[in-house]
Every structure is written in structure tokens, then in C-alpha cells.
């Protein structure tokens with residue numbers, strides 16, 4: 266499994282709070298646009314097509 | 329013999345982008361010169377979102393090809409140059425007949441021929457045809473008369489096209505594409521230059537439209553004025569509304585009836601894969617049908633037409649479907665992602681390859697298909713692997729593609745001991761090239777790569793059959809048999 270699904274973020278609570286904070290005051294539409302931009306940025310950073318497909322599958326509900 | 333229900337070349341503009349491969353094919357038949365002279369060459373494209381330019385690209389054409397990546401030329405011109413070449417060949421005695429105002433009305437398919445009923449202003453008559461090529465367009469009456477399938481996806485959107493003549497300094501010879509332009513004249517809009525100060529403008533106008541209403545000059549002008557600004561003068565040359573489908577027949581060959589072009593497969597216009605793939609169809613079919621008719625190859629060679637061009641159609645449909653989905657997103661979330669890509673691409677280069685306003689037509693590579701042979705060239709370049717169309721390269725004072733034989737060619741680069749190879753009556757003519765013939769080094773880059781010598785067996789349609797390090801007559805004979813469906 267090349268996708269790392271173990272805990273990998275130092276300061277998990279801070280990250281989570283920061284993520285949610287960015288959505289403060291955004292409409293649903295703005296939030297969706299924000300998320301889309303975020304996904305595209307992160308996906309490009311990862312780059313590896315198998316990792317990306319695996320992440321998509323897990324996000325889609327298969328384990 | 330060519331039957332056409334109209335007289336003369338097709339009217340109405342339609343296709344405007346003709347790809348390098350189509351020009352290379354036309355050149356083999358002797359009519360690319362006037363196309364290139366008349367056509368407009370373009371390299372720069374600009375992409376806009378709302379009223380901002382988000383980026384600009386340059387096709388940066390690779391050096392060392394006789395033809396540019398694309399020319400813009402209205403389809404009637406392209407057809408005119410083809411017909412003029414046919415007339416010239418007729419004058420030199422070629423047994424070609426063009427019959428205008430001859431409409432095919434009935435077809436009876438027999439085991440080894442078809443019976444055609446043709447209607448003319450003077451009355452009806454019948455033709456017995458050994459072979460029938462159905463090139464009667466997306467609405468193909470022949471497909472209908474034979475009760476054959478044509479399945480795929482219909483896109484729920486329509487586009488209004490206007491070809492306009494304008495003398496304006498504001499618009500250079502570039503391809504401009506707007507996503508959601510703020511002038512609102514279309515959900516997307518394309519502006520593209522043609523010869524004679526004509527511009528193609530393409531507005532995406534939605535699904536439920538009143539065609540007659542939209543095509544009224546005053547309404548077309550409203551959109552054009554909103555887009556071009558109030559002070560730009562222009563004359564409307566041609567307008568039309570089109571909707572599009574991506575679909576194909578399951579099988580292109582039905583015994584002695586063979587479907588080519590839009591009758592066999594239809595794509596959305598994004599990527600210019602319609603007329604360009606039709607040219608590749610007939611180029612693929614021509615040599616095979618010739619060999620079968622002359623008794624040089626078995627009938628099953630024609631099955632490879634179906635195999636290869638169906639693979640090409642799938643590739644074209646895939647590409648043009650993806651472009652269409654990007655340009656006209658089908659769901660709210662795909663619209664959100666599309667606009668996220670556009671927003672990011674303004675400042676972040678990584679997002680630009682995701683922007684898809686059409687992936688421009690390139691020929692299909694027949695990887696692993698029946699006629700394609702072995703790749704035994706160590707360190708050979710990817711772009712010339714078996715199945716690929718031969719890339720052009722400067723050769724002495726001319727170009728490689730013109731030096732290849734009209735039949736099969738055995739091309740050797742810095743290889744010894746090679747000669748013509750003859751197998752069961754089929755000859756592959758030897759063309760030997762050495763370092764000195766390749767001043768720019770482009771030929772070595774495209775055909776040698778890491779190798780020090782190479783031997784290529786090439787088909788009449790200039791696709792690579794197989795390649796080796798050195799001349800191996802037995803392997804070449806086997807590949808030649810395989811390329812004629814004799815194995």
C-alpha cells in the first residue's frame with residue numbers, strides 16, 4: 266500500500282482546526298470551491314497516480 | 329467512382345483545423361501545397377476565464393517537419409484542393425469518376441457485391457459494385473438502409489457558429505478560448521482565425537434553444553457585438569447551430585461495405601478530430617483495399633482496417649468526450665472543479681495541463697494490433713515504435729516522408745548489407761540513410777535514439793510495422809507477411 270494511512274501529521278488538532286477555520290464565513294458554494302482548489306493542489310503535490318487512485322478509492326468508501 | 333447527392337464541393341464551413349498528419353497524407357496524393365499556401369498557421373493560444381486572461385500557450389512547433397502542427401482552412405477549400413487534384417489525375421488518365429447529383433437511394437447487399445439504386449435528375453439507375461465505401465456522413469443513409477447501429481453519447485448543449493469577415497488589428501492569428509466570458513454571449517466562446525480575414529466564432533448557447541430565433545442575424549449580431557465590443561465592424565459570412573454526439577458503429581466493415589469518416593464515427597468538434605480522423609481512415613483503407621483487389625493480400629487484411637480505425641475512433645472519442653466534459657460540465661461539482669482548475673491555472677503552472685479546451689488531433693499508434701510487428705531496436709525512440717506513424721525529418725534538401733516509397737519501404741539508418749526485400753510478390757523498397765544525409769540530427773533523434781543503427785519496415789500509409797538493430801532478412805519477411813495479413 267503506497268498510500269500512507271497511518272497518522273502522519275504532527276499537531277493533528279491544530280491542522281484540523283486550521284482546515285475548518287478556512288471555511289468560516291464561506292457559503293456552501295465557496296466552501297466547495299475552496300475544497301476543490303485544495304484537492305487539486307494536494308493531488309499535484311503527491312503526483313503519484315497509484316497513490317491518488319488509492320486515495321480516491323478509500324474516499325469513495327472502499328477499504 | 330464517387331457518388332454525391334450534391335454538385336461540387338461541400339458548402340458551409342464546418343471544419344477549420346487541419347492537422348499535420350492530414351497534410352502529410354494530402355502531400356502523398358499531391359495536394360498539400362495549395363492547402364499550406366492558403367491555410368493560416370497558428371501557434372499561440374490564449375485561455376480566458378470571465379474577463380481575465382488566465383494564461384497563454386505556444387504550441388512551439390518541433391523543428392524539422394515539412395508541415396506545421398495545424399493549419400486553419402475552411403473545409404470547402406480543403407475539399408476544393410482535393411477535387412482539383414482528382415481532376416488533374418483524371419486528365420492524366422486516372423480512371424476516377426465523380427458523379428454529382430447522384431443520390432444513393434437503395435442498397436442490396438450480396439455476398440460478393442452490392443446493388444445500388446441511384447437517383448439523378450434524369451431518373452434512376454442501378455450500379456453493381458464489387459466494393460462499396462460508405463462515406464456519407466454522420467447521418468449516413470447507408471447505415472440506415474442497412475439497419476446498422478450507431479451508439480454513444482449525446483451532449484445536451486448546442487453551439488452557434490458564426491464565420492465573420494472583419495478587418496481588425498485587435499485580434500491576432502491566435503486561438504482564443506473563453507470559459508464563462510463576462511459578456512455572456514456564450515457559456516464558452518472560441519475565436520479562431522481563418523484565411524481571407526475570416527474568423528470562426530463559436531458560442532456555447534445551451535440545450536433548449538429556438539434555432540430559427542437564434543440564427544436570425546439580429547440575434548447573432550447581439551452576441552457578436554457583446555463579445556467584440558461595440559465599435560468593431562464585421563460581415564457575417566456563414567452561421568449554423570450544431571449539437572454533438574460522440575458515438576461510433578460497433579463494426580466499420582460489413583463484408584464488402586466499409587464505413588469511413590463520420591458515417592463510422594462521430595466526435596465533438598473539440599480537438600479537431602473529425603475530418604482529420606476521416607483522412608486517416610481512407611489512408612488506412614486505400615492500400616489494403618488495393619492489395620485485396622489486386623489479389624496480393626487475403627480479404628482478411630481488410631479486417632485490420634476495422635481493428636485499427638476502431639481503436640483510433642475510441643481514442644478520438646475519449647479525448648473529445650473529456651474536452652467536452654471540461655467545457656460543458658455535467659454536474660455542479662464538476663463545474664466547481666473545472667472552475668478551481670481555471671482559478672489555479674492563473675498563477676500556478678501545475679494546473680494548466682488540466683485545462684482542456686480540446687486536445688488537438690494526433691494520429692493513433694497501432695500498439696499491439698494484428699499488423700504491428702516486433703520492436704527489436706535496442707534503445708529506439710518511443711515515438712517511432714512499431715504502430716507509430718513515421719515522424720517527418722529533414723533529409724538532404726528535402727524531407728524523409730517524401731522519400732519513402734508509395735508501397736512498403738525498408739528504411740535503414742547507418743545499417744549495412746540491406747537490400748530490397750521481396751516476399752510473396754510484395755516488395756519493400758530499400759531506402760538507405762547515412763549520417764551525412766541528416767544535417768540537423770533530427771532524423772537520428774527520431775529514428776535512432778540510443779541505437780547506432782536501425783532498420784525500419786514501413787507500410788504504405790507510413791506507419792512503422794517493425795524495427796530492428798540490423799538487417800535480418802528472415803525477420804523482415806515475416807513482418808512483411810504479417811503486415812499483409814498473410815500469417
Ligand SMILES: Cc1cc2nc3c(=O)[nH]c(=O)nc-3n(C[C@H](O)[C@H](O)[C@H](O)COP(=O)(O)OP(=O)(O)OC[C@H]3O[C@@H](n4cnc5c(N)ncnc54)[C@H](O)[C@@H]3O)c2cc1C
Nearest residue numbers: 332333342343344345431432464465589590600602603604
Ligand atoms: C461545427 C463543426 C466544426 C468542425 N470542425 C472540425 C475541425 O476543425 N477539424 C476537423 O478535423 N473536423 C471538424 N469537424 C468535423 C468534420 O466536419 C467532419 O468530421 C467531416 O466533414 C466528415 O467528413 P465525411 O466525408 O465523413 O462526411 P461529410 O463531410 O458529412 O460528407 C458526407 C457526404 O456524403 C453525401 N451524401 C450523404 N448522403 C448521400 C446519399 N444518399 N447519396 C449520395 N451522397 C450522399 C453528402 O452530401 C456529403 O457530401 C467539424 C464539424 C462541425 C459540425
